[in-house]
Amino acid sequence: MGDPPAIEAIDLVKEFGEQRAVDGVSFSVPQGTVLGLLGPNGAGKTTTVRMMTTLTVPTSGTARVAGHDVVREPAAVRRSMGLTGQAATVDELLTGRENLRLIGALYGLSATYMRRATEDLLERFSLVEAGNKVVKEYSGGMRRRLDLAVSLVATPPVLFLDEPTTGLDPRSRVELWDVLRELVDGGTTLLLTTQYLEEADQLADRIVVIDQGNVIAEGTPLQLKDSSGAAAVVVTVSHAADLGSAEAVIRSVVPEVHVEPNARQLTAPADGLADMTRIAVAFEGTGIELDDLGLKRPTLDDVFLRLTGHRAEEPEAEIEEAVS
Ligand SMILES: Nc1ncnc2c1ncn2[C@@H]1O[C@H](COP(=O)(O)OP(=O)(O)OP(=O)(O)O)[C@@H](O)[C@H]1O
Numbered sequence: 443m444g445d446p447p448a449i450e451a452i453d454l455v456k457e458f459g460e461q462r463a464v465d466g467v468s469f470s471v472p473q474g475t476v477l478g479l480l481g482p483n484g485a486g487k488t489t490t491v492r493m494m495t496t497l498t499v500p501t502s503g504t505a506r507v508a509g510h511d512v513v514r515e516p517a518a519v520r521r522s523m524g525l526t527g528q529a530a531t532v533d534e535l536l537t538g539r540e541n542l543r544l545i546g547a548l549y550g551l552s553a554t555y556m557r558r559a560t561e562d563l564l565e566r567f568s569l570v571e572a573g574n575k576v577v578k579e580y581s582g583g584m585r586r587r588l589d590l591a592v593s594l595v596a597t598p599p600v601l602f603l604d605e606p607t608t609g610l611d612p613r614s615r616v617e618l619w620d621v622l623r624e625l626v627d628g629g630t631t632l633l634l635t636t637q638y639l640e641e642a643d644q645l646a647d648r649i650v651v652i653d654q655g656n657v658i659a660e661g662t663p664l665q666l667k668d669s670s671g672a673a674a675v676v677v678t679v680s681h682a683a684d685l686g687s688a689e690a691v692i693r694s695v696v697p698e699v700h701v702e703p704n705a706r707q708l709t710a711p712a713d714g715l716a717d718m719t720r721i722a723v724a725f726e727g728t729g730i731e732l733d734d735l736g737l738k739r740p741t742l743d744d745v746f747l748r749l750t751g752h753r754a755e756e757p758e759a760e761i762e763e764a765v766s
């Protein structure tokens with residue numbers, strides 16, 4: 443028998459009046475691994491995280507964190523976990539250093555321990571210089587890093603991160619990913635929510651996709667990307683008359699091409715940059731004028747389209763209306 447899962451959700455349900463925001467969600471996260479909870483706006487990610495972190499009580503179902511039941515043993519759950527929420531939890535009028543020490547005091551950690559821990563955390567999140575600035579003056583990326591540092595003060599074995607990189611510029615996002623990878627290497631179990639397939643792909647061992655409160659897919663990032671189609675090279679010709687000859691050019695490189703005449707577009711499933719380059723080279727000297735040639739990687743939208751038949755932000759009702 444292996445270790446019990448660090449995080450477990452069993453048929454979690456949360457109703458707000460008539461609405462079932464979370465409609466029977468189950469998953470389990472082995473210790474020292476990362477689960478990505480992927481879904482569009484309003485899918486039920488935050489509500490799920492709030493139930494798992496004792497901030498809201500499930501309508502039905504159960505969840506366990508580090509073996510503790512979120513309803514019956516909320517205090518034990520809180521001791522085992524850290525949370526970085528979608529809304530910032532730090533005090534804007536305090537400095538980064540003060541925020542960290544304050545949280546330490548709230549956890550009952552000694553001032554001596556906290557002096558050391560604060561400097562370690564500031565170091566780890568590249569906030570040493572910003573440590574004496576009030577948070578109000580922080581950039582988005584600095585705030586996100588401080589949020590995360592705050593959630594690590596009590597060195598919890600389980601960490602919940604609700605959209606940790608939303609609103610960050612690409613560089614800050616990659617930096618944060620690195621910090622998270624270090625944490626996981628150190629044995630932390632991570633549950634993170636995200637709207638970005640790429641982020642789940644970068645960090646998660648397993649991904650659970652939720653839509654309208656339901657789990658609609660589950661698997662490794664690779665399985666999920668396979669199910670949503672591989673990358674594709676998309677070529678837009680300048681003149682519709684060239685669609686036929688363009689199709690032949692692409693077919694000389696890859697076996698499959700879809701033509702969308704209205705968009706003057708040809709889409710070819712492809713392996714990546716190498717195929718894109720070969721296709722670009724094949725167009726040289728053909729005299730076919732192109733508006734665009736690019737690589738399209740599967741996105742959350744593609745996953746959704748494939749799994750549910752609708753785009754991530756399109757409500758079900760609209761689809762039905764459109765069909766009838
Ligand atoms: N306190 C509440 N009262 C009523 N409805 C709520 C409440 N919290 C969430 N909801 C509703 O439940 C559904 C799920 O919301 P939730 O915040 O969990 O989604 P989310 O996946 O986190 O979305 P986002 O990506 O926008 O953060 C939404 O339709 C939302 O409007």
Ligand SMILES: [Mg+2]
Nearest residue numbers: 487488489528
């Ligand atoms: Mg949310």
